[in-house]
Amino acid sequence: MKKTVLSMLLLLGLAVAASAQPPDNTVLLNAAGATFPYPIYSKWFSDYHQAHPNVQINYQSIGSGGGIQQLKAGTVDFGASDMPLNDQLLGQFNFKIIQFPTVLGAVVPTYNVPGISGDLKFTAKALSDIFLGKVTKWNDSEIAGSNPGVKLPSDDIVVIHRSDGSGTTFVWTDYLSKVNADWKSKVGSNTSVNWPVGLGGKGNEGVSGLVKQTPGSIGYVELIYALQNHMGFGLVQNADGKFIKASLPSVTQAASGVAAKMKSDVRISITDASGAETYPICSFTYLLIPETISDAAKRDAIKAFLNWMLTTGQGSVQALNYAQLPKAVVAIEMKHIAEIK
Amino acid sequence: MSRARLLWRKSLNVLMLTITGVAAFSVVSVLFLILGYLVYNGGKSLNWAFFTQLPKPVGETGGGMANAIVGSLKLLLLAALMGLPVGLMAGIYLAEFGGRTFGFLVRYTTDLLNGVPSIVMGIFAYSLVVVPMRHFSTLAGGVALGIMVIPITLRSTEEFLRSVPGSLREGAMALGASKWRTIATVVLPAARAGIVTGMLLALARVAGETAPLLFTAFGNQFWSPGWDQPIASLPVMIYTYAIAPYDDWHRQAWAAGLVLLGLVLLANVGTRVVVSRGGASRNA
């Protein structure tokens, strides 16, 4: 009896090991990090695997904080983050990192208000006060003021934020810090912060899942998540005072004219950028690649992928509602690829 | 007066007894509710592709969890190889050789290990395997599950060995067999059905564990060749798919839930049948 079980186990093991034997030249890469670009990354890595069956890039969207941490711990080959690594963070690594912007994304306020089907308009002050816990009812004058004619209910506002370390949170809090001094001094901006109010959901998935399930809630997610889930999302007042709905053109607008600045440093915050048609809560998202990769096969695979991503890969980003990198930025990054040794 | 009291006592009797019956049946009905709901939701979404295909990228419908099914099997295999021998041998030690003090110590630590929350086991395997190897891996997940297998196997092995009647041992010893021969040829075979049951139940229990795998086996949207790469597993897939906002992922999470629960319950029911047929001497 025991022998039967044991031999069954052994057979099972052999079958499993045999069935999963890779071709000899397969390169297996592991990456982890940002959830913000997860849809486009999962498409890229899947497309790239189909075009190059010997390269398999396993990407787990555990949040930007996780990407940074796991890269630091050396458990992944490269990381991904929506927050560019500042010098202090880079100092914690015992190897150098090159940061590659991949796409432009936007973070939108998404909500689930009973009886509201149209798009709500939010001033910067309204958004920051909701997230500070100062505005607690949907029919508060700060919201109603910019939405004349909309019949807002008196329901409690349920704030939903990320429970994990996330670049989406960084972009969101970076924006709130720029537009509200109170927020800047009390909360600040980071991949995870000490939230004044609200519920935490894990990942873009967790937040939009909670928003979807909770009447009266407001959260923030990457634009594509809101679009894919057919969730209402709001217009945000930009630096020029206009209410703008996040869209490909309004996001692309935010990155216009930054290429010159990026020549010296790709780490640029583009939240609350000027321009009449600019959506104010946008960001580049980055791949974090170690400068030195000792395994030649891995190094070549990563370099080839980066090349593909900046050329062919850029072609598929708009279908998923990300904005393409400006041409000038692609040119800068192409030069950086050569620096990987 | 006393009549009224008697009436009161009798109605209280009936009332309370009814309540206990309702409680028992409502707990059992929860099981059927779970089963029914899973079969309803999971059954709708279960198809051939689920067992044969890899997960599709976000936004594309279809795909399956073939890699997670194989992943769970590989993790279980490792857990069995690492955990079962230790549990079995240590169980034999406790039942047959265990000294007073040391036996107590082993028994106590086993209970301790059994009570360790699964998430803590994840931390342990992370710092024990993932950090030194600098890699999330099948191996790390297997270690976490393997350690969880040990205490369950150990205690059930000990219990079933102890339930073997002393007369059997004495008979063998009287025929001149050494203690070890007696254990190997008489005691172990007598307790065989029970021991195997304990092992299968231990594996069934860890098959559903999610928390220890989160930062050991991690996840993988492709096949995971070999043993030193991150690997997908059914429980982790259920978790990530359930908290995601995509309807197609929810559908797959239900299907995965049904498959996982089916396997676990099958192991439980199956072993129960084996035990009753094998006539294990435990009267539960």
Next chain:
Amino acid sequence: MSLDATATERAPSPWTGRALLRRLAVGDEVAHLVTLIFAFIVIIITALLVYQLWLNSFAARHEFGWHFWLSRTWDPVLEHFGAAPFIYGTLVTSAVSLIIAVPLGLAAAIFLSELAPRNISDTISFLIDLLAAVPSVIFGLLGIFIIVPLMRTMIGPALKHTLGFLPLFQGPNYGVGFLTAGIVLAIMVVPFIISVSREVLLTVPRDQREAALALGATRWESTWKVVVPWARTGITGSIFLGLARAVGETMAVTMVIGNDPKIVTSLFAPGYTIAAVIANEFSEATGKIYLSALIELGLVLFMITLILNGLARLLIIATERGGGHP
């Protein structure tokens, strides 16, 4: 396999004269030694586990000391970490689960041990054991898709309507939160309470019941006033076991607790438990202190379950010794 090995070892060889070698050859000492080594492995693993937790939580223990237990801030930006909200969340969800599960479980155990015919009782116990085998992630799945919506639309409003004067049932009802987590946990611990309590109740000697019945007690009176008190310690033990499971439970709670480290009175409010915060934040904790604070939480959790399990074992052993013999 080991059989063949011992058989060949048994074959007489010219130099097996001395007693020790003979005993070795017979296999007893070898078997003893081999199994002893495996038993030792169990102790080593457990010791290693405690050592790892202790070692890796050094930075946080050094930085915060005892303050860690009392501080209510969990701020990854400023690296201030306190365990209080998580300990609170763990205690509240466990308490809620026990308040639901103990009466339910005890009643069901009484029914199974005292009233139901043996075959029905065995069948039901078997089904309840199956319920105990359902993986926790599946309870989480059902929690998200059944209990959370129910909570928001029915249970929550009903509680607000009837018990809304209590601070426990005030404030916005999100669907996720302490109460929802408590309900899910209750479903998960109830099978443990039932099966252990039932076994303990079955050990109560028959003459105890018969004596009470002979004195004119009703069935319920004999059960409640004689049998249950007799098994009291064992039942308490089963509750501790259930509590230990509730405290350490991770996935199902993580999926329905709301993930917000706050100490609030309302049971509708979102909270956080020790196990849930480790599951959510462990793989992404940037910085040494953050990671080590999470590991210290793991240590706290380990110690809580250690104490609960120990108490449960003691109580169960005490009853079995006290009332178990025929």
